[in-house]
Amino acid sequence: MIAFDANMVLYIIEIVIGGLLVGVGVHFVPVGGAPAAMAQATGVGTGTVQLAAGSGLTGLLSAGLMMGVTDNIALIVISGAVGAMIMVDATMIVGNWVYIYGVGVPPVSAKVDYDPITKEPQPPYISPGTVGHGIPTVSFVSGTIGGLLGGAGGSLIYYALMSINQNPGLSGFFAIGIFVVNAVIASYNIQGTIEGFHDPKFKRVPRAVQACLVASLVIGIFAVLITGGA
Amino acid sequence: MDMVSMGLLAAMGALATVAGASEDLESDVGSQSNPNSQVQLAAQVGHPHRIYNKAISGEPPSNALYAALAAVTASVLMSGYGMNAFFAIAIGAVVAAIFNGIYSVTAYMGRNTSQARFNQYVYLDVLRTHTTTIMAHAYITAFCVVTISYIMTAPWLPIQHPFPMPLVAFIWGLAIGAIGSSTGDVHYGAEREFQAYPFGAGLNAANSGDIVTKGEAGLRSSIDNAWFCARFGGPATGMAFGLTVFLDNWRTTIFDPATQGWLAIATGVVIVILFNVYNRILEIRSKKRYGPYPEYAGDIEA
Amino acid sequence: MSVAAGGGESKIDKTKLMMYGLGGGVLGIYLTHVLNTITGSGYFSFLAGLGVIAAVVMGSDAVRRVCSYGIGTGVPSIGLMAMGMGLVAAWFGLSIGGVAGPIIGIAIAMGFGYFVGLLANRIIKMNIPVMEEVLMTLGGAGAIVLIGLSVVVSGEISYPLIISSVVDTGYIAIIFIAGSLAILHPFNANLGPDETQDRTLVHTISTGALAMFAAGLASLATIGAAGFLTVIIAVIIWIKTFMWYFQLVKRDSSGVVGTGLLPEGGL
Numbered sequence: 001m002i003a004f005d006a007n008m009v010l011y012i013i014e015i016v017i018g019g020l021l022v023g024v025g026v027h028f029v030p031v032g033g034a035p036a037a038m039a040q041a042t043g044v045g046t047g048t049v050q051l052a053a054g055s056g057l058t059g060l061l062s063a064g065l066m067m068g069v070t071d072n073i074a075l076i077v078i079s080g081a082v083g084a085m086i087m088v089d090a091t092m093i094v095g096n097w098v099y100i101y102g103v104g105v106p107p108v109s110a111k112v113d114y115d116p117i118t119k120e121p122q123p124p125y126i127s128p129g130t131v132g133h134g135i136p137t138v139s140f141v142s143g144t145i146g147g148l149l150g151g152a153g154g155s156l157i158y159y160a161l162m163s164i165n166q167n168p169g170l171s172g173f174f175a176i177g178i179f180v181v182n183a184v185i186a187s188y189n190i191q192g193t194i195e196g197f198h199d200p201k202f203k204r205v206p207r208a209v210q211a212c213l214v215a216s217l218v219i220g221i222f223a224v225l226i227t228g229g230a
Numbered sequence: 231m232d233m234v235s236m237g238l239l240a241a242m243g244a245l246a247t248v249a250g251a252s253e254d255l256e257s258d259v260g261s262q263s264n265p266n267s268q269v270q271l272a273a274q275v276g277h278p279h280r281i282y283n284k285a286i287s288g289e290p291p292s293n294a295l296y297a298a299l300a301a302v303t304a305s306v307l308m309s310g311y312g313m314n315a316f317f318a319i320a321i322g323a324v325v326a327a328i329f330n331g332i333y334s335v336t337a338y339m340g341r342n343t344s345q346a347r348f349n350q351y352v353y354l355d356v357l358r359t360h361t362t363t364i365m366a367h368a369y370i371t372a373f374c375v376v377t378i379s380y381i382m383t384a385p386w387l388p389i390q391h392p393f394p395m396p397l398v399a400f401i402w403g404l405a406i407g408a409i410g411s412s413t414g415d416v417h418y419g420a421e422r423e424f425q426a427y428p429f430g431a432g433l434n435a436a437n438s439g440d441i442v443t444k445g446e447a448g449l450r451s452s453i454d455n456a457w458f459c460a461r462f463g464g465p466a467t468g469m470a471f472g473l474t475v476f477l478d479n480w481r482t483t484i485f486d487p488a489t490q491g492w493l494a495i496a497t498g499v500v501i502v503i504l505f506n507v508y509n510r511i512l513e514i515r516s517k518k519r520y521g522p523y524p525e526y527a528g529d530i531e532a
Numbered sequence: 533m534s535v536a537a538g539g540g541e542s543k544i545d546k547t548k549l550m551m552y553g554l555g556g557g558v559l560g561i562y563l564t565h566v567l568n569t570i571t572g573s574g575y576f577s578f579l580a581g582l583g584v585i586a587a588v589v590m591g592s593d594a595v596r597r598v599c600s601y602g603i604g605t606g607v608p609s610i611g612l613m614a615m616g617m618g619l620v621a622a623w624f625g626l627s628i629g630g631v632a633g634p635i636i637g638i639a640i641a642m643g644f645g646y647f648v649g650l651l652a653n654r655i656i657k658m659n660i661p662v663m664e665e666v667l668m669t670l671g672g673a674g675a676i677v678l679i680g681l682s683v684v685v686s687g688e689i690s691y692p693l694i695i696s697s698v699v700d701t702g703y704i705a706i707i708f709i710a711g712s713l714a715i716l717h718p719f720n721a722n723l724g725p726d727e728t729q730d731r732t733l734v735h736t737i738s739t740g741a742l743a744m745f746a747a748g749l750a751s752l753a754t755i756g757a758a759g760f761l762t763v764i765i766a767v768i769i770w771i772k773t774f775m776w777y778f779q780l781v782k783r784d785s786s787g788v789v790g791t792g793l794l795p796e797g798g799l
Contacts, residue, residue, distance in 0.1 A: 082499060094467065129433075144502060169393060173704055219620050287720050298710075299706055302703055336777065344724025
């Protein structure tokens with residue numbers, strides 16, 4: 001029942017690229033983990049996988065809607081990316097409301113002395129005994145990029161699977177499965193917290209690229225062989 | 231774009247806002263997610279407490295469970311037994327709330343029991359009074375999320391998302407949990423748990439675990455946390471989820487994805503750019519209003 | 533949430549648990565298939581549910597072992613990853629293997645798990661000695677849970693039937709997440725310095741019963757009234773194990789009190 005054809009190689013490549021985008025995208029999303037929930041660390045106060053999955057899968061919903069009416073790959077992937085960016089941006093904006101109005105702290109990064117985008121000084125605004133709080137501009141932009149990559153990656157995986165099995169439910173769930181595998185590998189790489197692309201931990205990206213590449217390749221080879229039933 | 235689509239979109243936005251608010255309050259009463267690390271720590275640093283301690287595998291997976299379970303139950307009742315959607319979703323949400331109650335009770339017992347060496351008791355009256363409150367909030371969340379999913383997938387309504395309804399509910403459940411733990415929980419974790427410390431600062435690492443265990447009269451009960459967080463954290467979470475659901479669907483409602491797909495994407499990009507600009511404005515205003523910390527002793531000028 | 537992970541020593545050996553988990557899981561799935569096809573009914577679906585409970589106990593014990601190392605991110609992520617791998621592997625097995633599908637799926641899932649564990653240790657350099665073995669166990673448990681609960685819903689091992697009754701209806705959503713929480717929740721809920729293995733595993737049986745209940749609920753629409761049997765058996769198991777769990781809570785805790793103020797030194 002296993003039938004190979006030339007397109008399968010293309011689909012595997014798409015799944016691998018999608019997995020890589022997810023893996024790299026996770027590094028961009030600023031998450032502070034548990035300490036951020038007490039305004040003790042810069043970033044969104046949740047886990048890496050949680051926010052990445054929340055945004056990437058919201059993007060998957062947009063991509064699924066788009067794929068229902070068109071088969072233009074660019075339209076589908078970008079639609080997914082935009083959906084994910086909207087989710088992650090809305091979350092970060094409201095997160096900043098809570099930090100600024102609810103806790104009374106300005107958004108500030110502790111990993112750099114000057115915000116690489118706005119060039120503003122950071123250390124004077126860090127409250128004592130913490131390592132930053134809130135989502136400063138550089139982290140916000142980084143998070144938006146993370147949403148873009150995560151959403152695009154998830155949608156690309158969905159597109160590839162959908163081209164094979166023509167079953168939205170099946171492809172959607174496999175996309176979720178491959179998404180979480182890559183997101184978790186990436187989050188192990190950053191050990192739970194990261195501020196964005198200015199964070200020194202971001203230099204670990206090559207390791208995640210290797211791991212996600214291999215993992216997506218292996219899982220992708222199996223995934224493309226699964227038929228849509230019937 | 232027609233009037234029906236616009237009305238449905240408005241309903242989805244409103245439902246999402248309610249769902250977001252109730253999701254956050256549910257996790258505040260139960261003390262779920264990241265702020266719970268401090269509740270967990272409290273007993274270890276010598277502050278046993280009567281605060282609910284509900285750790286259910288992270289907020290996104292647990293909310294995905296409630297939403298998916300409610301959606302599956304509703305779908306079984308609708309497709310297998312021909313029940314009307316409204317009642318089917320309501321019954322589905324009841325089942326989800328019961329699951330929520332079971333998971334909450336076992337988590338409270340388990341976590342407190344595993345802290346036996348710190349003299350943390352298991353208070354049965356805390357379970358009796360709080361669990362129902364948590365379940366009620368979970369019911370509202372599950373009901374709203376499944377209704378949104380139903381609107382997105384029902385064959386007789388205009389959106390007709392290709393995913394089956396439980397899958398859409400699963401994804402929205404995951405998203406609402408991610409949003410709730412990222413936004414509203416900060417209000418609970420950074421402000422309510424540490425109300426004894428001055429407003430306007432993050433938690434000093436030296437004070438970790440020193441949560442407020444006493445209330446206005448007597449000991450603090452977690453239900454009061456809902457009272458506090460309903461003032462800001464809950465509605466803010468509702469705004470975040472409402473914005474996500476509304477804006478994401480708004481651009482595909484005003485522009486038909488089949489013919490004007492690129493316009494829908496362009497609208498989304500404009501929204502994202504506006505978010506970035508607004509965040510910059512927020513940052514500038516907050517720094518101007520609050521100023522640098524007086525304790526700061528470094529060399530870098532503010 | 534990496535505060536004070538860890539727990540007590542293991543009284544029950546991991547190989548024993550793995551044997552019961554894998555054996556019980558596979559046995560349950562096949563008994564369901566064989567008995568349901570012979571009798572032409574759906575009454576034996578609950579057996580796959582019982583197999584799933586055996587597999588979640590195995591998975592939960594694996595989570596318990598790895599989380600004592602502090603994996604840098606919350607407990608949930610490792611289980612979600614296992615379910616993600618298990619999903620692709622399980623469906624691959626079912627898709628190509630026919631009746632042998634579940635065994636192929638479980639084997640591939642364990643392979644994936646071992647492989648990702650290797651990546652985590654070699655490339656990401658997590659240096660957690662049990663990572664490969666734990667992810668292998670978790671991948672296997674994930675595949676058994678997904679296949680087992682799918683068979684509860686579909687009634688037999690048949691790929692087209694599983695696609696139409698589990699995937700197209702979307703019931704896979706609850707199978708996926710209820711299965712993951714059944715594996716994850718017990719250790720996460722009992723986390724703390726005084727965690728004990730038997731309490732966590734008894735709790736696992738009860739969450740496994742909840743997953744079985746959820747799948748039984750979904751099966752009411754696919755195999756009809758026969759699904760009630762799964763639901764009722766799941767409820768009975770849950771009540772029994774919950775009482776048992778409560779007994780263990782009373783045994784381990786510093787005090788289960790009806791009401792009262794904080795203990796000495798607490799104020």
